[in-house]
Amino acid sequence: MQNLRELPHFILTDNVNLRVSSLPGTPAVTRWQPVPHFGMTRPSLILISGEQWALSVDVGPATELMIAFGRALRRISSDGLYLLIRAAHAEIIRVHVTNDDAAELREIRIGLGYLTPGRTDVVISVDPGPKGDPSADWLAISELVIGPRQDIPLLRARAFHDLRVRNEINHFESVYDHKLFDGRKRQIQSATATRLASKNPKATVEPQPDISTMQPLDGEDVFHFAHRMLSHGIRGKAPNFHQRLADLAAHGDLRIASFCAGAAQVEAALIRSTDKPVHLTLVDINQGLLNQAAAAMPEHCTVQTVVQDVNSLSLGAEEFDVAIFVSGVHHVVELEHVWREIQNALRPGGEVWLIGEQVGKNGNRLDSEALTEANRVFRMLPERFRRNALTSEIDWEISNKDCAEATFEGIRSEDIESTLGRHFLPIDVYKRNCFLWRLTNQVYFDNYDLSREEDVQAAKSLVSAELDYFFSGGRPTELHGIYRRNG
Numbered sequence: 001m002q003n004l005r006e007l008p009h010f011i012l013t014d015n016v017n018l019r020v021s022s023l024p025g026t027p028a029v030t031r032w033q034p035v036p037h038f039g040m041t042r043p044s045l046i047l048i049s050g051e052q053w054a055l056s057v058d059v060g061p062a063t064e065l066m067i068a069f070g071r072a073l074r075r076i077s078s079d080g081l082y083l084l085i086r087a088a089h090a091e092i093i094r095v096h097v098t099n100d101d102a103a104e105l106r107e108i109r110i111g112l113g114y115l116t117p118g119r120t121d122v123v124i125s126v127d128p129g130p131k132g133d134p135s136a137d138w139l140a141i142s143e144l145v146i147g148p149r150q151d152i153p154l155l156r157a158r159a160f161h162d163l164r165v166r167n168e169i170n171h172f173e174s175v176y177d178h179k180l181f182d183g184r185k186r187q188i189q190s191a192t193a194t195r196l197a198s199k200n201p202k203a204t205v206e207p208q209p210d211i212s213t214m215q216p217l218d219g220e221d222v223f224h225f226a227h228r229m230l231s232h233g234i235r236g237k238a239p240n241f242h243q244r245l246a247d248l249a250a251h252g253d254l255r256i257a258s259f260c261a262g263a264a265q266v267e268a269a270l271i272r273s274t275d276k277p278v279h280l281t282l283v284d285i286n287q288g289l290l291n292q293a294a295a296a297m298p299e300h301c302t303v304q305t306v307v308q309d310v311n312s313l314s315l316g317a318e319e320f321d322v323a324i325f326v327s328g329v330h331h332v333v334e335l336e337h338v339w340r341e342i343q344n345a346l347r348p349g350g351e352v353w354l355i356g357e358q359v360g361k362n363g364n365r366l367d368s369e370a371l372t373e374a375n376r377v378f379r380m381l382p383e384r385f386r387r388n389a390l391t392s393e394i395d396w397e398i399s400n401k402d403c404a405e406a407t408f409e410g411i412r413s414e415d416i417e418s419t420l421g422r423h424f425l426p427i428d429v430y431k432r433n434c435f436l437w438r439l440t441n442q443v444y445f446d447n448y449d450l451s452r453e454e455d456v457q458a459a460k461s462l463v464s465a466e467l468d469y470f471f472s473g474g475r476p477t478e479l480h481g482i483y484r485r486n487g
């Protein structure tokens with residue numbers, strides 16, 4: 001397969017070297033700024049009327065240019081501004097941006113395949129609108145990639161890499177302090193311990209298991225209560241990773257690598273399933289989390305921590321028996337590279353374990369059908385369950401923001417299973433959770449007091465809706481699976 005890194009392309013990032021020229025008298029501007037009305041935290045590139053930005057790219061028959069842009073200011077001049085794109089000295093597009101545009105952020109893709117193949121100058125400029133008024137004509141470009149048509153999504157995922165790394169490190173410094181994660185170990189155990197003894201071929205026509213009599217456990221929060229009910233309501237169970245680890249360890253020293261391991265709480269719990277020696281390699285970009293992980297491992301486990309960006313992994317051959325990701329693959333951009341490295345690094349028969357992976361829509365969003373259903377159920381809740389902890393507002397709809405906008409959250413979730421399937425065979429795969437997590441996570445978590453019957457019933461209404469939707473063909477977003485090396 002062609003190495004995608006070597007394909008000719010241009011990717012706009014906030015540390016790219018820009019060649020911007022201005023007409024005399026054009027005021028200086030801070031080049032990178034957040035644009036609040038885009039609803040994004042990532043800064044955009046600002047160009048103002050009279051400025052032009054020149055870049056030079058290789059084009060071929062399949063080359064496309066993708067640009068996302070909009071007004072940088074809430075109000076620009078009353079005649080708007082023009083975004084002009086020229087390639088090989090000819091205008092290829094002129095877009096009128098006005099105060100009345102329906103969308104704050106517009107996205108266009110332009111084929112450049114008709115140009116003579118080879119190095120080509122592309123110039124992006126901002127001109128005043130039809131009446132020539134340049135005042136406040138500021139344009140914001142939030143994304144620009146140029147490359148082979150089929151690679152445009154991957155090039156977009158590669159953009160702003162350093163910014164995303166910085167934000168990931170900052171975000172995960174504190175995210176696990178939330179009480180949502182106190183009950184984490186219990187959830188892992190409930191998802192794995194109640195495995196069915198045998199698979200019933202008639203399972204799909206059995207009535208749905210009853211959740212009406214279930215009650216919260218002592219100290220259980222709404223997220224874990226809801227997900228325990230969900231496990232109960234779904235036929236089939238997640239792979240029993242604890243049992244599997246104990247079985248593998250019984251055959252001799254077990255060598256495990258965990259990627260995007262963070263504080264590796266789940267790995268520590270799994271390794272306690274055996275008292276046999278385990279050699280564990282933990283990889284993450286966050287040194288602080290890896291230090292916490294190493295300090296909390298049981299004594300029969302030797303730990304090596306590696307601070308590394310998994311996107312540039314380079315592993316030796318046949319080093320490991322098991323490669324684990326706990327909620328980590330949805331942070332990976334270079335999936336194709338990572339799976340190839342891991343395939344090579346596993347011994348024959350070696351396994352990949354995905355535990356709690358997000359395989360829904362990119363950016364940890366819900367697809368439109370699931371979002372509609374989630375909002376329908378959500379709106380039926382009394383107001384006090386709809387208070388948003390981030391905004392303190394009462395929500396009418398749940399947010400469906402692209403979480404990958406400034407981090408790696410769900411950056412290529414939609415490609416996880418297809419890329420994995422090229423190198424590994426599924427052995428035991430379990431999927432669930434079409435939208436329940438979005439209604440019970442940190443945003444609404446504090447609204448529930450499970451000592452109150454009304455709150456227990458509210459949680460049950462969400463789980464019932466989730467189960468109905470799932471059994472009617474809804475797309476699950478959470479995956480737990482064991483895969484074996486292909487060959």
Ligand SMILES: C[S@@+](CC[C@H](N)C(=O)[O-])C[C@H]1O[C@@H](n2cnc3c(N)ncnc32)[C@H](O)[C@@H]1O
Nearest residue numbers: 168260261262284285286308309310326327331
């Ligand atoms: C959702 S957390 C999961 C952490 C841990 N596995 C757990 O379940 O607690 C994602 C982890 O991926 C790490 N991460 C994100 N991007 C990474 C990258 N490019 N290379 C290595 N680790 C990365 C983050 O630092 C974070 O620890």
